[in-house]
Amino acid sequence: MKKILMRRKAAIEARMKEIRADLEGDQTEVSAVEQLQQEVDALTKELEDIKAALEEDEEETEDESEPPAGEGGEGRTADDNGEAGTGENRSGSEPEKRNAIINNIMKSLSSESRTKAKQGEQRKAFANLLVGRISESEARSMGVETTNGKVLIPESLSKEIITYAQEENLLRKYGTRVQTEGQQGYPILVKKAKAQRVKKERTGDNPIPQTDIDFDEVFLSPSETDALVLVTKKLLAMSDMPVEQTVIEELKKAYVENEADYFFNSTENPGSLLQKAVPFTPAQMEVYDKLVRLKNTVPTTKLKASRWIMNRAALTAVETIKDKNGQPLLREAYIEGAFGYRILGYPVDVTDYVDGGTPDVPRLYFGDFSSFRIQDVINSMEVSKLLEKYSDTNQVGFKIWHLNDGQLVYGPYEPTVFKLELTDGTSA
Incomplete structure (x- = not known):
């Protein structure tokens, strides 16, 4: 009923x-x-x-x-x-x-239906304001916030961009995200406590030895992430297509590509995956043996949530592993999913962002990626419309801007993610 x-x-x-x-x-x-x-x-x-x-x-x-x-x-x-x-x-x-x-x-x-309707109107107003189809006053009346020529992205669209980023940027998908305006810090243990065992009862002459623990702290430092797209005035004036929606889609793609590269590969980011993941350099051995050694190197407490993230070159190297009869070693590992593999019982994701500018190098990461911390500064995502800067070429620029940071955070006693490069298929 x-x-x-x-x-x-x-x-x-x-x-x-x-x-x-x-x-x-x-x-x-x-x-x-x-x-x-x-x-x-x-x-x-x-x-x-x-x-x-x-x-x-x-x-x-x-x-x-x-x-x-x-x-x-x-x-x-x-x-x-x-x-x-x-x-x-x-x-x-x-x-x-x-x-x-x-x-x-x-x-x-229902209130939910009204909210969705309002969000839809706000999104439409935001898009129309970008391409100059409505004025700032009209956009403000529909809930779009503007200041000094900049348009603050509506919360519903901001969530849409972040959701798209999670689909494309695996570190957003598996990492830990926080939203805050202040500085975000994470304590890491750098000195452990030590326990003792005694067979006789302690006395004043035999007190418990004091041991110290010590913590360091890693602070995320949000920096600017931006992207720029150009659209001709002729296209805006004559096209029957929803140009404003195309502009938003291109801004989303450009922003995510910039952000993902910063999280995965940037040399300016000390906590990027390429910089911070622990290099795994075993002695010369077969690829399969390397994978086993790498899997068993991750701390036991982190294994439960661990997974593989690799580029296509690494996927090819893994898929071509043969047993002594010449059969694919991973043929029994096929499961329903994105790329359909579990390696040694752990799920596999493949992304070109692992390439780091060298797509021919088989590179893979293994570990618990929830230790990748992401800070998004609240209400910092905005779009600027640039008219005068490109007026001599009859174009309009649209720039998206956001403050955030993403770093791999772990302590010396419990590394969480390891990196392996299969440079020749057999040697480290």
Whole structure:
């Protein structure tokens, strides 16, 4: 029964959104407004009854539900409190009737639906402001924040960019992310305590020896991550395509490529994976034996959450390992998934960001990547529109800017990620 009610609730809300879009777009004939008023009244009454039934079934009050009125258990209709169903609204002018119906629809929709609708409008306004289709004042009225020619990316779009970054940048996917404005530090143990065992009871002449523990602290230091895309004024003026959406997509891609390279390979980042992962340099041996040795080098406490991340050259080297009969050694390791492999029981991810500018070098990492710490400074992601700088070439520039940092953090007693390069397939 609950599933039926939920399906009907979704259908009613979808129909209300259609009616609202028609009314806001002035696509409805004046003669049809009265008919829509009656339909909205009926839908509102049914929607309130469904919400009341769902509340009773779950025995709890949801934020998006309206409390039922009266003792008969029927929900509040649109005629109460002088809303769209009242005689006053019905007797008003045609624009007033439209507004009354729209208000009635918005009050009837769930809070979640209203939030999604608002986010969609905000995202659209942000995109249109970027390409100059609306003014700053219009964008601000729709919830877009602007200052000194810069546009603060709406939170919903910022989350979308970060989500896209997680899909493309594996260190965002498996690392640990924090959002804060201040400096973010992580303590690491640099001196261990030591315990003793005694067979006789301790006395004043035989006290417990004091041992010290000592910590160091690694601070993340957010720096600027930015990306720039150029669009011709002719394209903005003449194209029927949604150029503003293309601009946003290109900004996302450019930003993520910059960020991922900084996390994986940057020599300016002391905590990048290439710089900070512990080099694993075993003696000359077969590739499979190297993988076993590498796996068993990771501290036992970190093995449970460990995984492999490698480039395509390393994947090729691993996939071509043969047993003594000439059969692929990893053929039994195939599982459903992105690249479909587990090596020695641990999942495998492949990304070109591991290349570090040398795609021909088979490079792989193994360990617990949750120790890669990422700090995103709250509300620092913004976009600037550059008009004058590229005016002599009739182009418009769009620059995305963000403050963040990402570093691999571990102590000397418990390294978390190791790096192995298979330079010739057999030797280290």
